[in-house]
Amino acid sequence: MATISIKNITKSYGKTEVIHGVSLDVADGEFIVIVGPSGCGKSTLLRMVAGLERITGGTIEIGGRVVNDLEPRERDIAMVFQNYALYPHMSVFDNMAYGLKIANKSKDEIRERVGKAARMLQLEPYLERKPRALSGGQRQRVAMGRALVRDPAVFLFDEPLSNLDAKLRVQMRLEIKEMQRSVETTALYVTHDQVEAMTLADRLVVMNGGVAEQIDTPMAVYDRPATRFVAGFIGSPAMNIMKGAASGREFTLEGGTTLPLGEAALSGEGRPVLFGVRPEHLRLVPDSEASIRLKVRAIETLGADTLAHGRFDGAGAEGGEFIARLPGKTKLAEGDLLPLAMDPGSIHLFDAESGKRI
Amino acid sequence: MEKRVTFDNRLLPYLLLAPQLLVTIVFFFWPAGQALYQSLLLPDPFGLGARFVWFSNFEYLFNDRYYLQAFVTTAVFTFFVTLVSMTVALFFAVLADQVIKGAGVYKTLLIWPYAVAPAVAGVMWLFMFQPSIGVLAFYMKALGVNWNPVLDSTQAMTLVIAAAAWKQISYNFLFFLAGLQAIPKSLIEAAAIDGAGRWHRFRTIIFPLLSPTTFFLLVVNIVYAFFETFGVIHTMTAGGPGRSTTILVYKVFSDGFVGQDLGSSAAQSVILMVVVGLLTIIQFRFIERRVHY
Numbered sequence: 326m327a328t329i330s331i332k333n334i335t336k337s338y339g340k341t342e343v344i345h346g347v348s349l350d351v352a353d354g355e356f357i358v359i360v361g362p363s364g365c366g367k368s369t370l371l372r373m374v375a376g377l378e379r380i381t382g383g384t385i386e387i388g389g390r391v392v393n394d395l396e397p398r399e400r401d402i403a404m405v406f407q408n409y410a411l412y413p414h415m416s417v418f419d420n421m422a423y424g425l426k427i428a429n430k431s432k433d434e435i436r437e438r439v440g441k442a443a444r445m446l447q448l449e450p451y452l453e454r455k456p457r458a459l460s461g462g463q464r465q466r467v468a469m470g471r472a473l474v475r476d477p478a479v480f481l482f483d484e485p486l487s488n489l490d491a492k493l494r495v496q497m498r499l500e501i502k503e504m505q506r507s508v509e510t511t512a513l514y515v516t517h518d519q520v521e522a523m524t525l526a527d528r529l530v531v532m533n534g535g536v537a538e539q540i541d542t543p544m545a546v547y548d549r550p551a552t553r554f555v556a557g558f559i560g561s562p563a564m565n566i567m568k569g570a571a572s573g574r575e576f577t578l579e580g581g582t583t584l585p586l587g588e589a590a591l592s593g594e595g596r597p598v599l600f601g602v603r604p605e606h607l608r609l610v611p612d613s614e615a616s617i618r619l620k621v622r623a624i625e626t627l628g629a630d631t632l633a634h635g636r637f638d639g640a641g642a643e644g645g646e647f648i649a650r651l652p653g654k655t656k657l658a659e660g661d662l663l664p665l666a667m668d669p670g671s672i673h674l675f676d677a678e679s680g681k682r683i
Numbered sequence: 684m685e686k687r688v689t690f691d692n693r694l695l696p697y698l699l700l701a702p703q704l705l706v707t708i709v710f711f712f713w714p715a716g717q718a719l720y721q722s723l724l725l726p727d728p729f730g731l732g733a734r735f736v737w738f739s740n741f742e743y744l745f746n747d748r749y750y751l752q753a754f755v756t757t758a759v760f761t762f763f764v765t766l767v768s769m770t771v772a773l774f775f776a777v778l779a780d781q782v783i784k785g786a787g788v789y790k791t792l793l794i795w796p797y798a799v800a801p802a803v804a805g806v807m808w809l810f811m812f813q814p815s816i817g818v819l820a821f822y823m824k825a826l827g828v829n830w831n832p833v834l835d836s837t838q839a840m841t842l843v844i845a846a847a848a849w850k851q852i853s854y855n856f857l858f859f860l861a862g863l864q865a866i867p868k869s870l871i872e873a874a875a876i877d878g879a880g881r882w883h884r885f886r887t888i889i890f891p892l893l894s895p896t897t898f899f900l901l902v903v904n905i906v907y908a909f910f911e912t913f914g915v916i917h918t919m920t921a922g923g924p925g926r927s928t929t930i931l932v933y934k935v936f937s938d939g940f941v942g943q944d945l946g947s948s949a950a951q952s953v954i955l956m957v958v959v960g961l962l963t964i965i966q967f968r969f970i971e972r973r974v975h976y
Contacts, residue, residue: 377872398878410869414891423887424877475877 327388327401327478327511328353329374334383336369336535344369344535346383354509356502360522361532362558368483370532371515375481376400388478403472404481407488409464411456417443417467418452424475442470445504462493469504480505482514486521498524519559523547531555549673553680556601556673562632562648564673566601571674576600578645582637584616586672597677604632604650606671615664619647621657629653638662715956721949733946740950749926750934750951757930760844761908768848769900772855773893777885779856780863790860797853801914808846809919832920836927839920843928846919847912855900862896863889902966909958931955 329351336344344366351357359367372378374385376397384391392400403424411420418439425435443449446466456464465485472480485501486494502525505512516522522529523543531539531546531554539551550556556564569578572594576584584600607617618638625632630653636645649665657663674683690696722740724733744750775793782789796804811819814831823830832838866889874884890897913932916922922929922937929937931951939948 375872375876377875397872397876398880402876404873404876406869406873408867408869410867410873412870412874412888414894423874423879427878427883471873471877 328386329479329511329513330384330386330389331370331374332384332386334370334373334385335381336366336373336378337381342381342535344373344381347530347532347535347537348383349530349537349540351511351513354511356505356512356514356525356527357530358514358516358522358526358528359530359532360516360519360558363517365532366535367515367517367530367532371481371483371513374479374513375402375404401478402481403475403477403479404483405465405468405472405485407484409456409468409488411464411467411471413456416453416455417448417459417470420456420467421470421474424471428475438474438476439470442473445473445507446470446500461489462497465489465497466500469501473504473508476508477510480510480512480514482512482516484516485514486516486518494521501525519561523559529559531558533558549682550601551682553599553601553675556675560603562604562650564601564603565647566599566675567645567647568677569598569600570595571598571600572596576674578637582617584667586674598683599675599677599680601673601675602667602671604648605630606668607649607651607665608668609651609655610664610666612664614666616667617647617665619649619663619665621659621661621663624657624659626653631655631657633657633663635663718949718952718956721945722953723946724949725946736946740946741954744947744950744954749929752926753929753931753934756840756926756928757909760840760847760912760928760930761905763844764847764851764908764912765901765904767844768851768904769855769897771848772852772900773859775852775856776859776863777889779860793856794853796850797857799850801847801850801911802918803914804846804850805915805918808842808849808915812842834924836924839924839928843912843916843919847908847915850915851904851907855904858896858900859893862893866892899966902962906959906962909962910955 329349331347331349331351333346333348334344335342335346347366347370349357359370361367369378373380374387376392376395376399380393384393386392387400387402412423415423421439421442422435425438430438439452440449443452446469448463448466448470451459451463451467456467459467465488468485482501486497489497498521501514514521514525516525526543528541529539529543529546530537533554539546539555541549541551546555546559550559550564553566557566567578569576571577571586574586576586576598578584578600619633620635620638621633622635625634631651633649633651635647637647649663651657675681676683723735723737725736725740726733779786779789779793799807809817811817812830812832814820814824814833820830829835830838832842870888870892871884874888879887909930910932912930913936916928916930916933917936920928922933932955935948935951935955938944938951942948
């Protein structure tokens with residue numbers, strides 16, 4: 326168990342800088358999820374913590390010790406890989422015992438620790454099998470077991486659930502969370518799946534283009550996205566974002582429609598901003614109360630919810646794509662004009678140029 | 684569903700197979716049959732006639748001290764050629780696997796010796812190590828080594844082993860490199876995180892995962908040392924000094940074409956054929972199953 330302190334980390338391959346100064350402090354026992362689209366540098370960041378990639382600039386501390394120049398084995402970490410990385414020529418037992426054998430633990434201690442992990446992960450019946458005789462979920466459990474038995478200061482997870490099917494992923498997600506809670510080991514978890522990120526994290530790090538755009542609790546990231554990118558990335562379906570200009574209490578869309586800003590009012594005239602509202606914060610209202618009207622083009626019924634895709638009435642020739650998430654029983658038809666109102670306080674404004682939250 | 688090709692013409696499938704079958708029959712089955720038949724004959728000294736003697740050629744061979752000695756020589760030769768060429772190739776492959784810049788050039792250069800014919804390789808090595816004209820032999824003598832493979836049988840053996848192994852290194856290197864590159868990097872990384880140092884990783888992860896490649900190469904190299912090193916031996920030592928580098932294949936040649944004992948030579952060929960057969964069976968048994976994982 327340990328804290329992690331990442332200070333202004335950068336990474337370059339030759340002249341190309343891929344990570345531009347990320348800082349992060351992780352408390353002891355905290356579960357941090359690093360989320361972002363592919364190529365954003367999240368895996369590279371994790372691999373630098375693991376010691377598999379050289380650090381170009383900045384420092385990484387694990388448990389108060391700077392580990393920049395330490396080999397992976399000297400960092401007291403354990404890692405779970407996306408493709409499991411199980412040793413194919415060893416039995417499940419030997420896979421889990423590999424690190425302990427290297428650490429020169431006694432035979433009894435190895436048997437006890439592997440046995441304990443196997444019980445916890447329900448792997449006891451499979452200890453003598455080779456990895457190829459296991460299902461995907463079982464292999465993933467072995468990979469977790471291998472990390473668990475070593476009792477490291479930090480767990481690192483590199484997209485561990487990406488190779489599993491949807492149902493198993495949900496189950497394993499819970500198991501990972503429970504395991505981490507019960508052993509209280511600090512964990513860094515990389516994923517591109519925002520549902521995984523939201524459900525697992527104590528705190529989220531949303532990365533884009535080698536920069537940490539926001540570091541906060543999942544709910545704070547959802548409620549107050551720091552940038553336009555975070556607003557579009559977290560939440561499904563994605564937030565509706567429209568270009569326009571804000572003047573006092575009103576927001577004028579490209580195309581001329583005006584919307585009331587309510588509490589989000591800005592000082593100044595005609596400031597170019599991005600206006601965001603989440604699909605789930607729209608309600609169907611009587612026509613007289615509507616602040617926006619949606620011309621329905623396609624309907625997706627999900628059971629609990631119905632998604633109405635379309636463009637808002639009065640939008641210009643381009644853009645104006647809009648999604649509303651309505652209760653599942655709402656009767657809709659393509660071509661309908663839906664009068665919608667926004668929940669108070671659900672409006673997000675971002676600077677048009679910098680994309681920063683206003 | 685099984686995929687079957689159907690032909691309208693009944694003759695066509697046979698015609699399509701004919702070239703392959705013809706080559707096999709003319710260049711393998713026919714000579715092999717001839718050898719089998721010859722091994723049962725004892726030709727007269729002038730080659731005008733032959734007497735059918737059943738298995739006496741074989742009987743004679745197994746009582747021949749020189750033939751049994753050739754077996755031992757072959758075993759020693761094969762063991763060291765295989766060991767040296769595989770060890771050196773594995774070492775090079777491990778190094779090449781870590782090269783990032785100029786990897787292509789490095790690999791190409793290492794593969795070149797494979798394109799050299801055995802006889803040419805032999806002559807090349809001879810030029811370097813021949814005691815009176817060899818370049819390297821000159822320096823070895825300058826360093827005080829009593830270098831004379833023309834008279835010293837151990838030195839002669841060392842020399843042919845070196846030349847034969849050198850030629851095979853490229854081939855082994857290629858397969859080892861491919862084998863190494865097929866091992867997922869994340870396995871090595873997982874082992875590094877598990878606390879294994881370089882050597883330990885190689886011993887417990889990389890080498891076991893290479894075992895199918897290693898086994899395949901082991902068989903190929905044994906076959907090579909047994910049967911394809913004639914050119915090297917012939918150009919460098921001609922089996923000498925004093926039969927010390929006469930391996931089985933070389934004895935087939937020298938008994939048959941130098942000693943004019945075609946019956947014995949044919950019997951030796953038959954025995955070698957059986958050896959190839961056994962090696963092939965072993966190879967297929969193990970490789971097909973991919974023993975380890």
